[in-house]
Amino acid sequence: MLELLICSLLTVLPDFLFRRFVQGKRLGKEINFFSVWYELRWGITACAVLTISLITAIFYYHPATTSVASYFRTVTILPETGGRVAEVLVENNQKVEAGDILFRLDDSSQQAAVETASKRIAEIEASLAVAGAELAAAEAGIEQANAALAQAQDDLDRNLELRERGSAAVREAEIERLQNLVARREGELGAAEAGKASVEENIGVLIPAQRASARAALEQAEVELAKTVVVAGVSGRVEQFALQAGDYVNPILRPAGILVPTEFVERDRFVAGFGQLTAGVIKPGMFAEMGCLSKPFTVIPMVVVEVQDVIPSGQVRPSDNLRDPQxxxxxxxxxxxxxxxxEGQANDIPPGSNCVANAYTSNHDLLDDPDLGFGRWLFLHAVDTVGLVHALLLRIQMLLLPVQTLVFAGGH
Known part of the structure; x- marks a missing residue:
């Protein structure tokens, strides 16, 4: 409407003044409701063309959008394991610090697993003491076997010496018996030494391995027990938290609530979605203005810091179907x-607010070029000048925003 009024002052009004004071045609006589379209045809046609051209230039070189928001991060409150809630330690909308306990799950089975693993370690420690006694017994058995072997060997050596001297008191049967006895004593000694080696193997290898396995089982049980205590990973405010003792929570199907971190991600950065037609106009460093529903009557000067080099509608995810552009x-x-x-101008705008924004093309640097032609110079001046219309429209929009929202939109 504003563009139409401005263009009519340059087209329809001069045409009417020419008809009225040069041709002598009067309103209500020669120029009436039925003849105005013919009498002022040049002014009306020029007004329509100029208005359309002006609106096109304004919205192309000074694009606008109603899709502006400041995004923030949320953290879903989830346990690492499913279970029934035993104790809730925070309330909804409560501020928490990183590491604060939010709630506990029933840990009876995890406690039993920890107790079982602890008893297993104690059992293995006891078996180590028993193995020490078995080692002492094996060493004593070796000494006994050595003594018995030495005695049998002495008896055999004595009888063999007597036989070599030709003594009639030595019998072959006795020598054979002593030889068999020595062989048996040697076998008993070998068995005693093998028994000692077995006990030493248990003490040095088997029991330490069993103890390490039991300690690993205890650590795993303690980790599972720790999973029943849910803590805040970051400092923030607990939202949508209606958990009560007895509720069942699951890391996949049943979250407990949402934690909004105190430090918002990119709190002073706003994300705007402009039409694809403006891709060749909007550049980093471009000045802009923004107004938000949560802060009416205020226009905030902005600057474009980055333009995403991809458009989300072209995103492709692997699937079993070929994507059809249509x-x-x-x-x-x-x-x-x-x-x-x-800095600080947007601090009082709550993250997530809906905002509108205009971006303005500035040709100030190009206009300072001495080699710039007159036609180009005039065009660039016109482009920069019509940006004032868009800035005025934004201010009118922010001025009427409360009325439009509270009265005509039903207070939404």
Whole structure:
């Protein structure tokens, strides 16, 4: 409407003044409701063409969007294991610090597993003491076997010496018996030494391995027990937290609530979605203005800091079907990141607020070029000048925003 009024002052009004004062035609006589379309045809046609051209230039070189928001991060409150809630230690909307306990799950089975693993370690420690006694017994058995072997060997040596001297008191049967006795004593000694080696193997290898395995089982049981205590990973405020003792929570199907971190991600950075037609106009460093529903009557100067080099509608995810371009429901927007021109101007805007924004093309540097032609110079001046119309429209929109929202939109 504002563009139409401005263009009519340059087209329809001069045409009417010419008809009225040069041709002498009067309103209500020669110029009436039925003849105005013919009498002022040149002014009306020029007004329509100029208005359409002006609106096109304004929205192309000074694009606008109603899709502006400041995104923030949320953390889903989830246990690492499913279970029934035994104790809740925080309330909804409560501020918590990183490491604070939020709630506990029933840990009876985990406690039993820890107790079982502890008893297993104690059992293995006891078996180590028993193995020490068995080692002492094996060493004593070796000494006994050595003594018995030495005695049998002495008896055999004595009888063999007597036989060599030709003594009639020595019998072959006795020598054979002593030889068999020595062989048996040697076998008993070998068995005693093998028994000692077995006990030493148990003490040095088997029991330490069993103890390490039992300690690993205890650590695993303690880790499972720790999973029943859910703590805050970051500092923030607990939201949508209606958990009560006896409720069942699951890391996949049943979250407990949401934690909104105190430090928001990119709190002073706003993300705007402009039409794809503006991809060749919007550049980093471009000035912009923004107004938010949560802060009416205020226009915040902004600057474009980054333009995303991809458009979300072209995103492809692997699937078993080939993607057909005609299945795109709507064209994606050009994602633009903006920040306040002056620090702190957007601090009182709650993250997630809906905002509108205008971006302005500035040709100041090009206009200073001495080699710039007159036609180009005039065009660039016109482009920069019509940006004032868009800035005025934004201020009118922010001025009428409360009325439009509270009265005509039913207070939403």
């Amino acid at each position: 299945d795109n429901r709507r064209p994606g927007t050009l994602t633009v990141f903006m920040e306040p021109l002056y």
